[in-house]
Amino acid sequence: MADAVPGDVVDIEVTNDSGRYADAKIVLFQQLSPLRGKSPCAFSEKCGGCQWHGIPYEQQLGWKRQFVETALGRIGKVEASVPVSISGASGTLEYRNRIFVRGVFAADGSMSFGYFQRGSRNLVPINRCAIAGVTINRVLGRLGHAKIERPKSLLAVTPYRMELQEIPPQPGGSDESISGSVGEAKVVITVYPPSPDCRDLDAFVEGLRQTEGVFWAGLIKDLKAAPLVVFDEQDGLRYHTRPGQFQQVNVSHNRLVRSLVHELVDGYKPARILDLFCGSGNLSLGLCRADRYVEGIEFSEPAIATARENVRINKITNALYLSGSSEKHLWKCAKKGEQFDVVIADPPREGMFKDLIPLQKIGAKAIIYVSCDPATLARDLGALIRGGYQLKWVRSFDFFPNTWHVETIAVLEKSPEEKV
Numbered sequence: 001m002a003d004a005v006p007g008d009v010v011d012i013e014v015t016n017d018s019g020r021y022a023d024a025k026i027v028l029f030q031q032l033s034p035l036r037g038k039s040p041c042a043f044s045e046k047c048g049g050c051q052w053h054g055i056p057y058e059q060q061l062g063w064k065r066q067f068v069e070t071a072l073g074r075i076g077k078v079e080a081s082v083p084v085s086i087s088g089a090s091g092t093l094e095y096r097n098r099i100f101v102r103g104v105f106a107a108d109g110s111m112s113f114g115y116f117q118r119g120s121r122n123l124v125p126i127n128r129c130a131i132a133g134v135t136i137n138r139v140l141g142r143l144g145h146a147k148i149e150r151p152k153s154l155l156a157v158t159p160y161r162m163e164l165q166e167i168p169p170q171p172g173g174s175d176e177s178i179s180g181s182v183g184e185a186k187v188v189i190t191v192y193p194p195s196p197d198c199r200d201l202d203a204f205v206e207g208l209r210q211t212e213g214v215f216w217a218g219l220i221k222d223l224k225a226a227p228l229v230v231f232d233e234q235d236g237l238r239y240h241t242r243p244g245q246f247q248q249v250n251v252s253h254n255r256l257v258r259s260l261v262h263e264l265v266d267g268y269k270p271a272r273i274l275d276l277f278c279g280s281g282n283l284s285l286g287l288c289r290a291d292r293y294v295e296g297i298e299f300s301e302p303a304i305a306t307a308r309e310n311v312r313i314n315k316i317t318n319a320l321y322l323s324g325s326s327e328k329h330l331w332k333c334a335k336k337g338e339q340f341d342v343v344i345a346d347p348p349r350e351g352m353f354k355d356l357i358p359l360q361k362i363g364a365k366a367i368i369y370v371s372c373d374p375a376t377l378a379r380d381l382g383a384l385i386r387g388g389y390q391l392k393w394v395r396s397f398d399f400f401p402n403t404w405h406v407e408t409i410a411v412l413e414k415s416p417e418e419k420v
């Protein structure tokens with residue numbers, strides 16, 4: 001049930017009753033849980049973004065751990081022999097380096113921003129987001145006062161979507177990938193107009209670009225011209241992205257996960273590594289060495305183009321990043337008898353159920369599954385365990401404090417006695 005926490009007393013309306021379980025929505029909060037404290041966000045009661053502002057952080061971590069354990073047991077039927085641990089975040093506010101907001105122009109030409117209320121298209125205006133990075137909030141505040149002329153096609157009633165990505169100070173100078181040196185953190189903005197017919201947006205985009213703290217702004221259709229920017233550096237590698245491309249939202253926890261994935265993979269001394277759902281190479285670039293082969297597969301062609309730029313700029317050899325469907329790629333590898341010692345899989349929320357049969361045929365020694373949805377993770381782990389893998393280890397990471405979302409890494413090893 002969305003937005004209730006233990007201790008709340010609520011009236012509900014059942015929206016779907018399947019016999020075994022029912023879905024319900026809250027119609028009235030009779031009494032609020034004593035666990036609910038004062039929210040650090042002025043908009044959290046209405047805004048659809050965070051569910052747990054005001055809940056003590058230790059409590060949030062406990063629920064997330066329990067959520068993963070329960071999903072593993074109930075959905076995956078995974079025995080409780082593998083305990084789940086959770087790593088809390090170093091900061092619970094201002095941690096997101098990427099947000100999507102909706103923008104609207106009022107009749108007087110002023111711009112405002114907001115998030116949709118949960119389950120509705122009612123815009124809740126905000127002038128800052130408590131979990132967004134400081135630079136994003138600074139720019140959001142400035143845009144609220146910016147004198148940017150309203151394009152006729154952006155009517156006051158039609159919210160347009162806008163992504164703000166925070167980028168750290170850019171190295172500039174000799175690095176050919178950077179189109180201008182930046183000595184401080186800035187923001188890149190991607191605008192998603194409400195309709196492709198909005199053709200009068202040039203001056204508006206230029207106005208965004210001229211706003212202090214904005215490194216680049218552009219329309220989603222113009223991203224080919226967007227600059228390649230560094231979004232992180234770790235262990236001597238520069239991780240690049242472009243506006244509008246996927247990147248993990250919590251930089252410090254992402255570093256922790258990268259290091260852990262590298263440590264885990266290294267432990268298997270692999271000669272061949274497959275990175276499924278590789279994005280721009282976030283998890284596997286740091287694994288590339290002259291004496292072992294890394295292959296990445298990813299749906300998004302722009303992300304693969306960036307992965308290849310990452311390979312080139314970081315002078316990496318022995319790595320191949322390919323665009324395509326993970327399922328088709330796995331079947332192709334399985335039919336050709338290609339082997340990988342370790343497979344890293346970091347699928348989207350829906351998991352990777354369709355990939356599991358060809359994945360098992362490849363028969364890697366170990367699978368390192370990185371997931372942002374405990375339910376689909378549990379379903380997929382259950383299937384892999386029934387298919388001959390053993391669950392060795394599960395650890396969750398709180399990438400998303402003050403929300404119910406949680407990231408989890410699970411390690412599976414091929415059972416010695418099983419022929420997968």
Ligand SMILES: C[S@@+](CC[C@H](N)C(=O)[O-])C[C@H]1O[C@@H](n2cnc3c(N)ncnc32)[C@H](O)[C@@H]1O
Pocket residue numbers: 246247248277278279280281282283297298299300303324325326327346347348
């Ligand atoms: C959770 S992101 C992980 C990206 C990357 N591993 C990272 O850490 O930045 C999942 C990625 O899977 C890609 N994807 C989704 N469905 C896919 C599919 N069927 N085949 C290949 N890639 C897919 C998405 O485009 C997205 O980049």
